[in-house]
Amino acid sequence: MISVQNLTKTFGDRVAVNNVSFDVQKGEILGFLGPNGAGKTTTMRMLTGFIPPTEGCVTIDNLDIFEHPFEVKKKIGYLPEQPPLYFDMTVRECLGFVAEIHGMRGGMIDSSMDHVAELCGISHMLNRLTGNLSKGYRQRVGLAQALIHDPAILILDEPTAGLDPRQIIDIRNLIKDLGRERTVILSSHILPEVTNTCERIAVINNGNLMAVDTIELLSDKLGSEKTIVLNVKRPEHLDTVRLSSVSGVDDIKKHNDNEFVLTVSGGDDVLEKISASVVESGAGLTGIRVKRMTLEDIFLKIITGEKVQ
Amino acid sequence: MRHLIPFIKKELRAYFYSPIAYIVAGVFLGLIGYFFYSSVQGFSMQAIQLAGSGQETSGFNPTNIIMKGLFRSMGTVFILLTPLITMRLIAEEKRSRTMELLMTSPLSITTIIAGKYIAAVIIYVIIILSTLYIPVVVEYYSSVSWPHVFAAYFGLILTGMAMISIGVFCSSVTDKQVIASVLTIGILVLFWFVGGVIGGYTEHMSNIMKDLSLFSHFENLYSGLFDTRDAIYLISFTTVALFLSHRSLESGRWK
Ligand SMILES: Nc1ncnc2c1ncn2[C@@H]1O[C@H](COP(=O)(O)OP(=O)(O)OP(=O)(O)O)[C@@H](O)[C@H]1O
Ligand SMILES: [Mg+2]
Numbered sequence: 020m021i022s023v024q025n026l027t028k029t030f031g032d033r034v035a036v037n038n039v040s041f042d043v044q045k046g047e048i049l050g051f052l053g054p055n056g057a058g059k060t061t062t063m064r065m066l067t068g069f070i071p072p073t074e075g076c077v078t079i080d081n082l083d084i085f086e087h088p089f090e091v092k093k094k095i096g097y098l099p100e101q102p103p104l105y106f107d108m109t110v111r112e113c114l115g116f117v118a119e120i121h122g123m124r125g126g127m128i129d130s131s132m133d134h135v136a137e138l139c140g141i142s143h144m145l146n147r148l149t150g151n152l153s154k155g156y157r158q159r160v161g162l163a164q165a166l167i168h169d170p171a172i173l174i175l176d177e178p179t180a181g182l183d184p185r186q187i188i189d190i191r192n193l194i195k196d197l198g199r200e201r202t203v204i205l206s207s208h209i210l211p212e213v214t215n216t217c218e219r220i221a222v223i224n225n226g227n228l229m230a231v232d233t234i235e236l237l238s239d240k241l242g243s244e245k246t247i248v249l250n251v252k253r254p255e256h257l258d259t260v261r262l263s264s265v266s267g268v269d270d271i272k273k274h275n276d277n278e279f280v281l282t283v284s285g286g287d288d289v290l291e292k293i294s295a296s297v298v299e300s301g302a303g304l305t306g307i308r309v310k311r312m313t314l315e316d317i318f319l320k321i322i323t324g325e326k327v328q
Numbered sequence: 329m330r331h332l333i334p335f336i337k338k339e340l341r342a343y344f345y346s347p348i349a350y351i352v353a354g355v356f357l358g359l360i361g362y363f364f365y366s367s368v369q370g371f372s373m374q375a376i377q378l379a380g381s382g383q384e385t386s387g388f389n390p391t392n393i394i395m396k397g398l399f400r401s402m403g404t405v406f407i408l409l410t411p412l413i414t415m416r417l418i419a420e421e422k423r424s425r426t427m428e429l430l431m432t433s434p435l436s437i438t439t440i441i442a443g444k445y446i447a448a449v450i451i452y453v454i455i456i457l458s459t460l461y462i463p464v465v466v467e468y469y470s471s472v473s474w475p476h477v478f479a480a481y482f483g484l485i486l487t488g489m490a491m492i493s494i495g496v497f498c499s500s501v502t503d504k505q506v507i508a509s510v511l512t513i514g515i516l517v518l519f520w521f522v523g524g525v526i527g528g529y530t531e532h533m534s535n536i537m538k539d540l541s542l543f544s545h546f547e548n549l550y551s552g553l554f555d556t557r558d559a560i561y562l563i564s565f566t567t568v569a570l571f572l573s574h575r576s577l578e579s580g581r582w583k
Contacts, residue, residue, distance in 0.1 A: 064428075067432040068431070068432055069428055069431050069432050069581070070581050071581060088434075089434045089436075092432060092433060092434045093434050095432065097428075097432045099425065099428045099429070099432075101425045103424070103425050103426040103427075103428050103429035104424075104426070105338075105342070105424075105426060106424070107342060107345050107346065108338075108341070108342075108345075112341070116334065116338050117429070117433070119331070119334035120331050120334060120335065120430075120433045120434070120435050121433060121434060122330070122331065122434065164429070
């Protein structure tokens with residue numbers, strides 16, 4: 020449905036997005052994850068046709084967005100990072116205007132407005148000036164604007180930024196519901212945000228796409244690594260050289276006086292060999308703990324490390 | 329293009345909700361009303377002096393003495409008021425990021441520029457036509473030359489349209505309203521006085537500059553001389569300025 024090929028954007032000599040390619044299938048929710056300044060907003064602006072890419076192209080239902088801007092833009096509902104509201108207009112007027120510029124008229128607008136206002140929880144705010152709303156409510160009005168023309172594709176740039184915890188849950192559920200019949204791309208720099216709502220995630224850092232996969236596959240690929248924490252009574256007896264020669268041990272770090280952290284790959288037999296080796300050296304093993312990588316660790320590893328194939 | 333009407337509606341609504349349009353209309357009508365009052369007084373004084381003096385009186389009629397000067401003042405005053413009407417138009421959409429909404433909806437840049445331009449022209453025409461009470465009052469007490477008045481209003485509207493097109497252009501190059509308004513005044517003053525106060529070194533050059541000036545074309549029209557060349561110049565001027573606004577918005581995306 021959405022196909023992004025070799026998308027690159029440079030501002031002067033700063034590369035904001037570098038050769039990014041991915042596909043999104045119909046009905047999928049893709050999470051765009053990356054730290055601040057990674058290039059999420061820039062990518063989304065290119066997906067929605069707001070800024071043209073320096074290189075590469077975006078096609079939606081096989082139509083290039085810059086060759087057929089009107090057909091493509093009708094299919095997209097976009098919530099920019101900063102909700103685009105006219106502060107001198109009421110919520111009702113804003114929604115009405117957005118509906119009109121999408122070609123809707125009369126009764127269609129009214130029923131659609133009631134529907135999206137209900138979905139976004141702003142039914143009681145319709146007659147307020149958007150300029151007087153709190154940040155969270157502005158965000159909801161922005162979301163309602165993106166939904167009013169019932170688009171097949173939703174592109175949401177940090178949709179839950181500025182919302183209170185209860186509202187975050189509501190909006191997440193709303194996005195999941197919307198994602199049943201629609202294709203959704205949402206961005207975030209917070210991991211739980213993405214793992215909660217999305218089936219697939221794309222991790223971007225410094226403009227480079229580091230990984231695109233389902234959450235399960237990503238944790239399988241990267242989570243096979245474990246860390247083992249060893250506590251010993253007499254660290255001076257521990258022979259780290261010998262320990263690191265045990266097959267499966269990738270790295271040893273001294274954490275503090277009595278604690279060592281080992282990075283290992285492989286099954287339980289590695290653990291057995293390690294404990295045997297420590298006991299033999301007479302260092303006085305007092306504790307051994309296995310830590311699996313959490314999604315958070317995996318995310319950090321992706322954005323600090325290499326690309327994942 | 330079928331999105332144009334809702335777009336114009338939104339722009340007009342913005343004018344009616346903000347105090348600026350009322351301030352512009354109030355200042356304009358107040359000033360022109362005052363000028364009208366004082367030129368009527370001047371006219372009566374002159375009429376008393378001329379009566380029985382035996383001097384030539386063929387050019388001495390209310391249209392020439394009162395109306396012509398007023399039409400010129402309306403044009404000149406509007407140089408200062410145009411930026412107040414136009415500065416917000418595009419600069420504010422950029423600043424408040426609502427441009428992102430417009431550019432990602434199925435609106436063309438042409439529709440955006442046209443909608444904003446037309447809305448500003450509507451406001452301008454409403455203000456200008458509010459001064460029609462002046463010829464009506466003059467007609468009531470004396471008489472006016474209606475063809476002259478129509479040529480002058482036609483000239484005022486075309487000249488105002490040209491001024492507003494410059495305002496739209498200046499608003500499209502920046503996201504700051506103040507910069508847009510200073511630029512607009514600068515360009516308008518230049519095009520108003522070029523060939524007149526701002527002369528060339530040679531007469532030939534002055535004449536060329538005069539042909540470029542908005543004022544010299546307006547001058548013919550407000551003096552009651554209808555010449556299609558003046559109309560064509562003003563319309564071409566407007567078209568070029570609007571075309572440049574389009575280019576400026578389009579190229580702004582490529583930065
Ligand atoms: N108009 C612009 N001109 C110059 N540089 C820009 C422009 N827009 C973005 N950038 C740069 O491009 C890079 C990516 O920015 P982008 O806004 O896409 O990041 P992001 O992933 O959305 O970050 P955040 O999580 O903070 O929203 C940044 O280094 C930013 O400074
Ligand atoms: Mg961003």
